[in-house]
Amino acid sequence: MSEELVGERLARLRGDFAAIDADGDGYITEREFREHFPGLPAEALGALSRDGDADGDGRFSLEEFLRLMS
Ligand SMILES: [Ca+2]
Numbered sequence: 001m002s003e004e005l006v007g008e009r010l011a012r013l014r015g016d017f018a019a020i021d022a023d024g025d026g027y028i029t030e031r032e033f034r035e036h037f038p039g040l041p042a043e044a045l046g047a048l049s050r051d052g053d054a055d056g057d058g059r060f061s062l063e064e065f066l067r068l069m070s
């Protein structure tokens with residue numbers, strides 16, 4: 001993958017992150033995730049938190065989000 005494509009993908013993921021982070025505090029909480037994806041089953045959300053919340057603070061930082069989506 002070229003560097004340009006990686007950059008585009010990163011920009012898109014940053015945009016996704018900002019869209020889900022409704023209050024703009026730089027973290028995605030479980031509640032913000034649920035509000036953005038109302039159809040997401042609780043188990044899927046639980047799995048996301050287990051896999052993606054690396055430091056276990058109950059919310060996703062941009063870094064955790066990028067790692068989860070890459
Ligand atoms: Ca937030």
Ligand SMILES: [Ca+2]
Binds near residue numbers: 053060
């Ligand atoms: Ca976290």
